[in-house]
Amino acid sequence: TVSASRSSDRLLVGDDVSSIRNDVCVLSATGEVLLNHQPFANDVPGYHALRDTLLDLLGQTRAGGFDYAGEATGWYWFHTFYALAHDEALNGIDLHLSLFNPRQTHAFKKVMASRDHSDPKDARVVAERTRFARAEHPPVLDDTWLGRRLLTRHYYHLAHALAAEKTYFSAFLFLKASAYRQLKLFTDVFGATSSALLTQYSTIQELADLPLAELEGLLKTLSHNHLPDVAEKAQRLHAVAANSFPVPPHMREPLNCVLRSTLEHIRFLEQQLADTVAAIEQAFVGVRELAWLMSIPGMGLILAACLLAELGPFDRFFDGTVTDPKTGHTRAKNARDAEASIAKWVGLWWPRHQSGTFEGEITRMAKDGNRYARYALIQLANCLREHSAEFAAYYARKHAESKTHAHKRALVLTARKAIGLIVALLHTGQTYRAPEPYRNILSPHQARQQTVDSAATAAP
Numbered sequence: 491t492v493s494a495s496r497s498s499d500r501l502l503v504g505d506d507v508s509s510i511r512n513d514v515c516v517l518s519a520t521g522e523v524l525l526n527h528q529p530f531a532n533d534v535p536g537y538h539a540l541r542d543t544l545l546d547l548l549g550q551t552r553a554g555g556f557d558y559a560g561e562a563t564g565w566y567w568f569h570t571f572y573a574l575a576h577d578e579a580l581n582g583i584d585l586h587l588s589l590f591n592p593r594q595t596h597a598f599k600k601v602m603a604s605r606d607h608s609d610p611k612d613a614r615v616v617a618e619r620t621r622f623a624r625a626e627h628p629p630v631l632d633d634t635w636l637g638r639r640l641l642t643r644h645y646y647h648l649a650h651a652l653a654a655e656k657t658y659f660s661a662f663l664f665l666k667a668s669a670y671r672q673l674k675l676f677t678d679v680f681g682a683t684s685s686a687l688l689t690q691y692s693t694i695q696e697l698a699d700l701p702l703a704e705l706e707g708l709l710k711t712l713s714h715n716h717l718p719d720v721a722e723k724a725q726r727l728h729a730v731a732a733n734s735f736p737v738p739p740h741m742r743e744p745l746n747c748v749l750r751s752t753l754e755h756i757r758f759l760e761q762q763l764a765d766t767v768a769a770i771e772q773a774f775v776g777v778r779e780l781a782w783l784m785s786i787p788g789m790g791l792i793l794a795a796c797l798l799a800e801l802g803p804f805d806r807f808f809d810g811t812v813t814d815p816k817t818g819h820t821r822a823k824n825a826r827d828a829e830a831s832i833a834k835w836v837g838l839w840w841p842r843h844q845s846g847t848f849e850g851e852i853t854r855m856a857k858d859g860n861r862y863a864r865y866a867l868i869q870l871a872n873c874l875r876e877h878s879a880e881f882a883a884y885y886a887r888k889h890a891e892s893k894t895h896a897h898k899r900a901l902v903l904t905a906r907k908a909i910g911l912i913v914a915l916l917h918t919g920q921t922y923r924a925p926e927p928y929r930n931i932l933s934p935h936q937a938r939q940q941t942v943d944s945a946a947t948a949a950p
Contacts, residue, residue, distance in 0.1 A: 501544070504617025505558065511532050514540065515613040518551070524551065556584075559590060571631060587628050638798070666746075668735045675723065785915075801832070811823065870905065871907075
């Protein structure tokens with residue numbers, strides 16, 4: 491039922507989205523139920539019915555606008571939210587769109603009266619959550635940035651699928667040649683020469699029967715004369731064959747079938763990754779922010795593209811105001827506020843635990859937030875500790891301060907520091923330049939490279 495009460499307040503709309511329908515509940519700003527529950531099909535006619543219902547409610551209540559909130563569950567929310575943001579029939583209406591992390595609404599449900607988990611009631615929970623606080627950042631609904639985000643997330647998916655497939659292959663590799671990895675025959679187990687040896691011969695012991703001269707010739711042929719130290723490789727291959735457990739006869743053909751199939755899948759995924767990288771390069775042509783981020787030591791195309799795609803229009807992190815804790819006055823957000831906002835958005839922050847005179851000494855990282863951006867930031871931190879003297883020193887200091895899990899703790903703290911660098915570059919539109927104290931200090935990577943170059947120069 492719809493209340494006929496007049497109000498200048500905003501309407502609060504909760505939407506529990508699924509692939510089939512939008513279950514909607516509408517509240518007034520004071521919590522009065524205006525529309526208890528109404529399902530709308532999650533398609534074009536259903537959207538039109540939903541929009542017309544909201545417009546009727548605005549007319550009846552004379553509300554100043556409405557806050558429309560849902561949960562970020564997969565892509566089910568997208569079509570409805572995109573249509574709302576770009577619908578000409580809603581021009582001139584004050585519309586604010588919010589997406590909540592499902593964890594937020596799940597936690598909020600715990601403070602409410604005991605409820606069943608069902609779509610009609612979940613829509614009410616989302617609406618009630620909106621009464622107390624909007625989502626801090628509205629969803630990105632610019633299709634240009636969303637298209638880039640599709641590509642970078644697809645790269646993330648393929649890269650993890652490839653890593654999982656290689657791990658799967660390695661388990662069966664141990665069955666066929668248990669000493670293959672132990673004796674470190676090839677640097678890349680999945681290289682062309684290694685793959686050919688593993689798939690062309692039924693058992694690794696067959697290679698032990700070949701004379702060393704013939705085995706050397708085989709390695710030269712398979713590697714197209716690109717393999718160094720062929721004689722030493724041939725001897726090591728004999729050692730692998732001698733030290734590996736033999737495969738029982740009836741397992742040989744099934745095992746080889748699994749290895750061949752898995753290798754084909756690995757090659758397919760590698761090609762898909764290469765195609766996706768090319769698509770990402772094309773999608774970011776003319777994006778000047780990409781050059782700013784890629785000037786950071788160790789930052790490559792994929793990391794820079796992933797961070798930009800997830801951040802979307804960067805100015806949105808400066809929207810709104812904050813209350814200054816020192817003066818109590820409201821002011822516009824500055825770069826420090828944007829940095830803190832991004833840290834919370836990706837889950838790289840540590841909530842305080844304080845009550846009365848008690849202050850918790852152990853704080854855990856929140857981890858709630860955008861996992862794609864968080865993953866990219868931690869990967870960036872790992873690159874920075876190798877390629878930047880400034881961040882290498884910071885990482886080493888945090889590593890020394892940590893009592894447990896030193897590497898992980900130092901790495902996530904370095905990632906948190908990297909957010910400040912990213913905000914500075916994107917906000918000022920400048921490329922990276924090392925701070926004065928670190929300009930003449932070699933990074934760990936540069937120091938190792940210098941050592942290698944010096945040794946090569948000194949060699950007779």
